[in-house]
Amino acid sequence: MAQAVLSDEAVRYLRDVGAADIVIGIPSYNNARTIAHVVKAAQAGLSQYFPQYRSVIVNSDGGSTDGTREQVLKAEIEESHLLLLSTPLLPVHRLALPYHGIPGKGSAFRTIFTLAQELRAQACAVIDSDLRSITPEWISLLVRPLLHSGFDFAAPYYHRHKYDGTITNSIVYPLTRALYGQQVRQPIGGDFGISGKLVARYLEREDWETDVARFGIDIWLTTIALAEGYRVCQSFLGAKLHDAKDPGSDLSAMLHQVTGSVFQLMAEYEDRWQNISGSRKVDLFGFRFDVGLEPIRVNVDRMIHSFVEGCRNLEEVWALALAPERLKAWLSAGRGLPDQPSEFHVPDELWVRSIHDFACAYRSTPLGRGHLLRSLTPLYLARVASFVMETREDGAAEVEEKIENLCLCFEREKPGLIAKWNSTQNYERHPAAAPSPESGNGPARSPETEVEVKS
Amino acid sequence: MNANFARLWEQTMARISGELARALPPLIVALAILAAAYLLARLAHWVLLHNFRGRSFDRFLRQSGLGSFLWRPGRWRSAQVVAKAMQAALLVGGALTALSVFDTSITTRMVDAVLLMLPKLVIASGLLLAGAWLSQFLARATLVWAVNEGLPYPRHWATGVRVVVFGLAVVAASDVLNFAREAMLGTYLLLLFGLVLALSLAAGLGARDLLRRRLQEQSRPGEEERESLWNHL
Numbered sequence: 001m002a003q004a005v006l007s008d009e010a011v012r013y014l015r016d017v018g019a020a021d022i023v024i025g026i027p028s029y030n031n032a033r034t035i036a037h038v039v040k041a042a043q044a045g046l047s048q049y050f051p052q053y054r055s056v057i058v059n060s061d062g063g064s065t066d067g068t069r070e071q072v073l074k075a076e077i078e079e080s081h082l083l084l085l086s087t088p089l090l091p092v093h094r095l096a097l098p099y100h101g102i103p104g105k106g107s108a109f110r111t112i113f114t115l116a117q118e119l120r121a122q123a124c125a126v127i128d129s130d131l132r133s134i135t136p137e138w139i140s141l142l143v144r145p146l147l148h149s150g151f152d153f154a155a156p157y158y159h160r161h162k163y164d165g166t167i168t169n170s171i172v173y174p175l176t177r178a179l180y181g182q183q184v185r186q187p188i189g190g191d192f193g194i195s196g197k198l199v200a201r202y203l204e205r206e207d208w209e210t211d212v213a214r215f216g217i218d219i220w221l222t223t224i225a226l227a228e229g230y231r232v233c234q235s236f237l238g239a240k241l242h243d244a245k246d247p248g249s250d251l252s253a254m255l256h257q258v259t260g261s262v263f264q265l266m267a268e269y270e271d272r273w274q275n276i277s278g279s280r281k282v283d284l285f286g287f288r289f290d291v292g293l294e295p296i297r298v299n300v301d302r303m304i305h306s307f308v309e310g311c312r313n314l315e316e317v318w319a320l321a322l323a324p325e326r327l328k329a330w331l332s333a334g335r336g337l338p339d340q341p342s343e344f345h346v347p348d349e350l351w352v353r354s355i356h357d358f359a360c361a362y363r364s365t366p367l368g369r370g371h372l373l374r375s376l377t378p379l380y381l382a383r384v385a386s387f388v389m390e391t392r393e394d395g396a397a398e399v400e401e402k403i404e405n406l407c408l409c410f411e412r413e414k415p416g417l418i419a420k421w422n423s424t425q426n427y428e429r430h431p432a433a434a435p436s437p438e439s440g441n442g443p444a445r446s447p448e449t450e451v452e453v454k455s
Numbered sequence: 456m457n458a459n460f461a462r463l464w465e466q467t468m469a470r471i472s473g474e475l476a477r478a479l480p481p482l483i484v485a486l487a488i489l490a491a492a493y494l495l496a497r498l499a500h501w502v503l504l505h506n507f508r509g510r511s512f513d514r515f516l517r518q519s520g521l522g523s524f525l526w527r528p529g530r531w532r533s534a535q536v537v538a539k540a541m542q543a544a545l546l547v548g549g550a551l552t553a554l555s556v557f558d559t560s561i562t563t564r565m566v567d568a569v570l571l572m573l574p575k576l577v578i579a580s581g582l583l584l585a586g587a588w589l590s591q592f593l594a595r596a597t598l599v600w601a602v603n604e605g606l607p608y609p610r611h612w613a614t615g616v617r618v619v620v621f622g623l624a625v626v627a628a629s630d631v632l633n634f635a636r637e638a639m640l641g642t643y644l645l646l647l648f649g650l651v652l653a654l655s656l657a658a659g660l661g662a663r664d665l666l667r668r669r670l671q672e673q674s675r676p677g678e679e680e681r682e683s684l685w686n687h688l
Contacts, residue, residue, distance in 0.1 A: 252603045306605065313602050313609045317595055367592070374599045
């Protein structure tokens with residue numbers, strides 16, 4: 001198996017090193033500008049906090065052409081005597097190698113995990129290569145809970161600007177929390193600590209070649225850890241500052257990939273999440289402190305415009321997923337919307353039930369999944385626009401409270417999701433019992449599900 | 456005069472009664488066959504609708520979207536499809552049998568023609584159905600893509616795709632039926648050429664506008680960079 005995933009170079013390296021206790025993996029693709037800083041932070045973290053452990057830093061690269069791998073190999077900590085109080089007992093090995101397989105972060109992780117398993121590592125941490133705010137403490141915070149406290153999965157916990165991570169805040173965090181009953185605040189954070197045992201479990205799975213593992217790898221890692229009962233904790237890492245996103249990249253595709261992965265895993269673990277109600281807090285390692293955050297500008301008018309365009313054109317696609325009363329609520333809001341509304345409010349209930357509708361439709365119509373998920377984009381932008389307009393004057397605490405309310409709404413509405421999910425399943429067994437498109441399957445229209453607009 | 460009229464009347468009546476006497480038995484038989492076929496078709500429809508269980512076929516109809524495509528207000532199930540197909544087959548079979556009872560050259564030719572055309576009709580119908588489904592699928596994909604990309608007139612893009620794909624299915628079906636195949640192909644090629652030309656013109660004009668905007672932006676270096684719709688992610 002390792003031979004199939006690893007390159008000859010990696011196999012030779014494995015023979016040379018033999019074994020390691022800690023593996024730090026850094027997936028990359030054209031990150032020459034930032035990766036040296038990440039490697040230095042990882043190296044300093046290993047030397048400072050784990051001097052007695054055999055450690056390896058692995059850069060799994062997707063074929064960068066800007067010298068990313070060279071940057072990894074030549075990155076050195078300057079004036080290390082000022083940073084490290086003691087001399088490390090064991091050297092930190094470094095390896096930069098291209099991964100095999102389909103391009104994507106998932107393939108990079110697979111290479112890192114395979115190396116970690118072959119090296120019989122007790123702990124493996126993966127960190128993004130475009131981080132600007134990483135410090136050596138991150139390595140300690142991600143690895144220590146695994147080595148010393150018996151946890152299998154350490155998820156990151158960052159302070160982020162209120163408009164940063166809106167996919168996380170509006171869909172992934174509340175839905176994952178409601179489904180699996182644990183409050184992991186950043187399930188797609190990108191920086192994780194994983195025990196050797198869980199690494200082995202990930203590698204056992206056969207969906208590495210699918211879209212779930214390729215594109216939605218972060219939520220894939222978190223969901224498996226939660227759904228299969230591994231011990232999960234969080235580590236407070238401060239602020240997450242990373243390279244600006246490539247403006248040319250199709251970030252609408254990111255929404256599609258992440259939600260697709262969440263829905264796909266919902267189908268796989270339906271027996272687990274249907275028996276869970278409510279949620280509980282997850283242990284948080286690290287000392288929490290306030291940090292200054294880079295402000296993020298958002299263009300609400302363009303979001304609203306995108307939503308209005310969606311309402312004008314996407315009714316037939318939305319009708320495949322949304323219950324009639326939800327469809328009516330969205331359409332009436334979009335069609336009566338002025339160009340620059342002073343107030344625009346998408347109620348939590350409407351949003352939550354709409355996400356549930358899409359999850360059920362995703363499950364029941366495999367051939368139309370792509371359309372369904374992509375058609376979610378204008379609705380998502382409407383929800384973000386609503387969130388931005390409601391929280392313009394709010395501080396971090398108030399915003400967090402609003403997100404908490406949304407999470408509670410997801411938890412409250414879970415029985416409705418289960419009923420709808422199972423009615424789709426029953427349709428195959430008892431077609432006559434299936435919900436008809438006219439009747440819908442949700443509760444009657446109420447003020448909680450109507451979009452409020454003021455011009 | 457009266458005698459002539461009476462003779463003509465008698466001859467006419469005799470001819471009619473003769474024709475009736477000759478045609479009535481097959482007509483009665485044909486009507487009986489039609490009635491029996493109708494009853495049998497209704498019975499088969501009812502039995503299949505209430506007893507047929509084709510879960511795999513149901514799943515296929517639902518997952519492919521073909522169920523809602525065939526009948527918009529609801530979703531078709533395999534039992535409905537099979538029951539209706541059986542009903543139609545029995546009715547057509549009954550009608551052909553009833554026609555063949557008359558045993559005339561016209562009815563024989565009609566029955567032969569239908570039997571000869573039936574496989575081709577089935578294939579052509581299948582092609583049209585597949586084409587319609589595929590055109591809807593691709594049109595939806597185009598519609599969603601155009602809306603998310605913020606392109607003008609997303610519905611027009613989708614309609615263009617629908618017309619091109621379904622037109623291809625129509626050309627293929629006409630080829631199978633050997634029905635105006637050259638006219639169909641010619642019309643389709645003309646349509647396709649027109650669409651490509653319109654697209655090229657739109658792309659050319661769009662590129663000209665884009666270039667003008669770029670040049671205007673470059674001539675105003677102090678202007679703030681436009682915010683990305685997605686920078687909050």
